[in-house]
Amino acid sequence: MNYAQLLLPDFSLILCGYLVCRFTALNRTVWLQVESLTYYFLFPVLLFHSIVKSPLDLGAASSLIAAGVALGLLGIGMAYALPHLPWLGRHIDRREHAASAQVAFRFNSFIALALADRLAGPAGLLLIAVLIGVCVPIFNVAAIWPMARHAQRGFARELLRNPLILATASGLLANVLGLRIPFWLEPAVGRIGAASLALGLMAAGAGMQFGPLARAKALATAVLAIRHFLLPLVALLLSRVFALSPVQSTVLLAFSALPTASSCYVLVAKMGYDGAFTAGLVSLSTLLGMLSLPFALWLIT
Template structure:
């Protein structure tokens, strides 16, 4: 009972902040420009500050994070291959298939970082950042390739791929890693300034996640929405957990891999679907449902991992 209470106490504020963001967008701060500004502030300044500071300060001399990330990536690629092979059985509606695919393999890095920080503190946050740095490239690439192949959305492909390479999250993770391994001493005033910015990253990003939810279900695609949600919140975490266990990964590192796999789909999957002619309404519904249900699935995953 005490364990359940502690898990709820850790996870509740994350999803409460998401719901507050949704309520603010609906009732108080309705202007889209305001939320667009918050998104840019978080994406280009606050979250990069968080990544640089935490990676710079982290101790990566021990543990098997590299193995865990590699196995997690392999599990994601394996699931992706299975979805592609089973596409004729899943649906013949190719734009809808791209939404099922994105909803099954994409993840929300903001929620992952917040969950890692809440459950495992600074050490867990630093570990989650390693997953983010690698998987944000892989899952974005997968989404772009599948959308381009099945929806014919190639007109913006070069620009989108360039945007992935220039992603501030990737650049910040790289900068933090260089500072960490090179033993470069960052002057304390500069480090403290970046640390000040990073404190606002997670609260604002969670509010932004909530503001981006669209509470209109695409009724013509209910089966696809349920399938993608089931795969993302249940099937992929189980597959990833088994693979990590068989690879000899345990403890917090295993937990982080499973939690990563169980994160809801990223909000920018909707933007990608619009840019590359996917089924934007279906992926919007998938994102909303996964985000809401992940409040429960993440608690279950954390509980099972804590017991074991």
Template sequence: MESITGALGPLFLLILLGAAIGYYRWPSDTFWPQMERLIYFVLFPAMLIGTLATADVSQVPVGRIALVLLGTMGIFGLLLWRFRGCLGLTPAAFTSVFQGAVRFNTYVGVAGAAALHGSMGATTAAVAVALMVPVANVMCVASFVAAGTLGSGSLSQSALALAKNPLILACLAGIGLNLSGVGLPGWSQDTVGLLGGAALPLGLIAVGVALRPAALLRLDRGVIATNSIKLLLMPAVVLLLAWLVGLDSVSRDVALLFAALPTATSAYILARQLGGDAELMAGIITGQTLLAMLTLPFWLQLVG
């Protein structure tokens, strides 16, 4: 347990540091939204390209990880939609609950995998990101379309935003450079490495800045359902599937980590753009991020 908390503890401290910075609105209200854009469009894609372009992906059981992670996402996405009437939520609120169950915080996942298993953990995490980001985005946009909450946003605009997603494009670029044998020649590897090195600490601080403690006051069946799925049921199913398909310890730990991650802070932006319940989404993001500080070490200790 000490090794797990030792690996994850610094990550959580950076998130809490970000929460303190956000509370005092330092250095200004406009600084962190622009910083988030830099992280999302430049730094984190650089990290993904640098990892995937030079990694020996043949050591990662891509097919079995895809079966475990995407299979679990699909199961709970369908179950949520099948029993949405039992929750008694408005269409807008349901889309926020759906995002809370399906999306995941990429920054915490990659940082946690690297802290637990070094370069092999980071490579496996990058593969998980390449698999999960497109599927999660398609599922969430589809939930808005099916719920009829697109509002001022249109399906074509949503599809265009999905096609231009910087994380998806970075994964494709990294995989393409790897398979072509080009890799990162000359100074490009060091340059991309320097950019990528700034992504995780700044990304974790940005996660904390985005937390909204006041939104925790809202507690209903939707919040309980999405938190239970994301932090309890989904990790349990992933752990079972990982055992059934025989994942190695590193791949199992990374799959479990990604299954137990809190939802992405970018879900709040999507909720605002596509007619979701943004206030509920803020509460889900904040609650899951804080609860994950307890549940993530528990799940990893369980298999450790």
């Protein structure tokens, strides 16, 4: 399978968002509102619908969940070990690291859902939705914790108000209880989900900027190497250790190589740090995803 060609439509939308934001009247101010609409409404509807529409066998998905959590914890460990490495630590500013370490383990949920549907259909979409629901709370805690002393609000409250967590938790509860969306509402909900994927990918492109990366090259190289090279290798090992099915392995490997979350720089700014460097990391990570995703999927062929 030509994975680069398979991923082209999604990355074309990212490029489209970048060009529209830079060269038309639909500038960054417009796209900030698009991000909010997608994050707080369209995307949670897609998550809820993805989980509710198909019966979920948690027993069958338990191996993938365990592998995904293990992958995330190892990514967090590698990210926060960087300042303590003797050959690298002296080149890393600790405050800059506290803000940008999250880039190494967080992921872009918009791209995750778009790719899962393209790679593995409804089954893949359901599995990635479960992974998102399990990993988002863990990753958010790991991202917020080192910056917590500068936070204006407690991170526990922020986690409980996270729309992705609320949508996933309510979707899982509805699935377990056997509840389904009424058939007459399905078309509208499906169109909301489709809109969230397209707008989310374009918003990721609209937010790209690269200038600030030059001021901390060692840190940028390290966190992006974890995100786009080391984590896919770890995911391959975990897929063997947990004896995942082909579909589960595909989902885990794609999950391991995703671009980092576009909201990283928003969180950094909210916590009182300079978000420009993190925004540059997010932008470069989005581009590197065009290489790391085909690489990760090639590993299981």
